[in-house]
Amino acid sequence: MDGKSAQTKALVLDTALGMFRTKGFAKTTMRAIAAQAGVSLGSAYYYFASKDELVLELYRESVAEQRAAAAVAMDGVNGLADRLKAALHAGVDALTPYHDFGGAFISSALPPRSALSPFGEASREARENAVGLFDDVIDGTKVPHFLRPQLPELLWLAYMGVVLFWVYDTSANQRRTRTLIDGAAPLVAKLVSFSRLPVVKPLVEEALALKAKVQL
Amino acid sequence: MDGKSAQTKALVLDTALGMFRTKGFAKTTMRAIAAQAGVSLGSAYYYFASKDELVLELYRESVAEQRAAAAVAMDGVNGLADRLKAALHAGVDALTPYHDFGGAFISSALPPRSALSPFGEASREARENAVGLFDDVIDGTKVPHFLRPQLPELLWLAYMGVVLFWVYDTSANQRRTRTLIDGAAPLVAKLVSFSRLPVVKPLVEEALALKAKVQL
DNA sequence: GTCCATTCTTGAACATGTTCAAAAAGAGTG
DNA sequence: CACTCTTTTTGAACATGTTCAAGAATGGAC
Known part of the structure; x- marks a missing residue:
């Protein structure tokens, strides 16, 4: 964990992220990463136990970017619908460079055993950051x-659902995802506001209770 | 597509599915499948372009099983909540043998490019079958x-959401998924019935319109 | 039966993620 | 410096999904 080694680790990571962005995930070989970073293959594996672990870093970085971008976008915006809209658009904007290998990301990220799983332990910090984003929204x-x-x-x-949709969205500029966000944000806001009504409230409470009961 | 070749194809498939069930997906090697089926590696690839394609067959088979099991389970059951409950439990029951490699399945199935994607073209038949299951439920x-x-x-x-939850559910016998089904089925039924109410109906209609607008 | 085209079979070769034992470099101690 | 222990580096070796060019089997046309 000394100066030298931390530098090497960062170098490998930066190289990898750069190559992921330009060449895509699948086309970026561990050997190529090592070569470009000027270290041996074994060295790359000394710092990152697997290719997935590299993606986990990318995920962390991206979540932080998304939260920061969302915070800026929401500045001065009021009302749940508009804040949600702003945050989601900013989030998707921040994700745009990764759209091409979203599939690969999902493939690595979703399997339960994966270190990358959004629900797993390894990504807890990133997840808390992501949930925190929506704390900001509600604020x-x-x-x-x-x-x-x-x-x-x-x-x-x-939002995880929106991201999944986004991954599948091959329309130019992911326009369909934008449409989804624009339509879903006001809907969610209305739903939240209607949840006070006597007819709806018990339903929502039942759903919340179920969520608690079922939670990991 | 003759007698002989169809037989070989079926043999390879059966062998593969059996080994997937007993050894799991990742641990089952294409070489091992070929060996056990008594054909060469190349032959296996002559009939199935990839390991994923084998899984697609598994998926098709499983969807058919789920639908059949659900139909039996719903026989004589009335009311949306109960029919939904019966169908979902039967579906999850049918999935049980595959729980261990659910992660691998998802990993192959979810990426948009994958032939396996539940939203993709290759699985349209299976998807229609799966959607048909819920036609049966409503019936x-x-x-x-x-x-x-x-x-x-x-x-x-x-249901796709439930299956995703199920994949992650490591509780004994996937009890948490059962709890989720038991809780969610009546909720959905209530939601459907409430959708008539003047407060709720516009919301639902808005959601439906959005769905149509955004649809692939 | 002979010939040709198509279908099927084969195993070697390839690419790539991952492991590992050995060596090199570094850091601390006397 | 000499010795030892830890950290880091290395590239060969491995496993496995996939490709491919070459050959074998098959089936029809004449």
């Missing part, structure tokens, strides 16, 4: 208090 | 007619 909006504690996580889950 | 229950055409596909989407 300063009116949310029924019985919903408040669970809402960020629910929104994060929904 | 004979009271559903608001403005919802009726879209409901099977929506339920299928939700």
Whole structure:
């Protein structure tokens, strides 16, 4: 963990991320990463146990980028619908460079055993960061208090769905995803606001109870 | 496509599926499949272009099993909640042998480019079968007619979510998934029935419109 | 039966993620 | 410096999915 080794690790990581961005995930070979970084294949594996671990770093970086971009985009914006819209668009914007290898990412990320799994231990920090993004979204909006504690996580889950949709979205500039965001954000906001109504509230409470009961 | 070749193909497939079930997906090698089936590696690849294609067959088979099992389980059961519950439990039951390599399956299945993608062309037949399952579920229950055409596909989407949850569910016998089904089925039924109410209906209609607008 | 085209079979070769034992470099101790 | 222990580096070796060119088997046309 000394100066020298930390430098090498960072060098390998930067090289890898750069190559992922330009060549895509599958086409970027561990050998090529090592060569370009000027270290041996074995050295690359000394610092990163697997190619997936490299992607995990990318994931962390991307989550941080998304949160930062979302914070900027929401600045001065009021109301849940608009804040949500701004945050999601900013998030997707930040993801854009990775669209081409989104499939590969999902393939590595979703399997439960994977270190990358958004639900797993290794990515807890990143996940908390991502859920925190939706804390930021809610911040300063009116949310029924019985919903408040669970809402960020629910929104994060929904966002995972949006990201999944985005991965599949081959329309130019992912326009369909934009349409989805523009349509879904006001819907979610209405749903949240309607959750106060006597007809709806029990339903929502039942759903929340189920979520708690079923939670990992 | 003659007698002989069809036989060889079926032999390879059966061998593969059997080995997937007993050894798991990752541990089952193309070489081992070929050897056990008594053909050369190249021959196996003559019939199946990739290991994934083998999994696609497994998927097709499994969907058919799920639908059949669900039909039996729903026999004589009335009401959306109960029919849904029965169908989902039967579906998950049919999936049980595959739980161990669910992760591998997802990893192969979800990437958009994959022949296996549940949303892709190659699996259209299986998907239609799966959506048809939820046609069976609705059959004979009271559903608001403005919802009726879209409901099977929506339920299928939700079911995809349940399956994803199931893949991650490491509790004994996937008990958490069972809990989820038992809780979610009545919720969905209530939601469907409430969708008639004047407060809720516009929301649902907006959601349906968005779905149509965004659809692939 | 002979010939040709198609279908099927084969195993070697390839690419790439990963492992590992050995060696080199570094750091601390006397 | 000499010795030892740890950290780092290395490239060969391995496993496995996949490709491919060459050959064998098959089936029809004449």
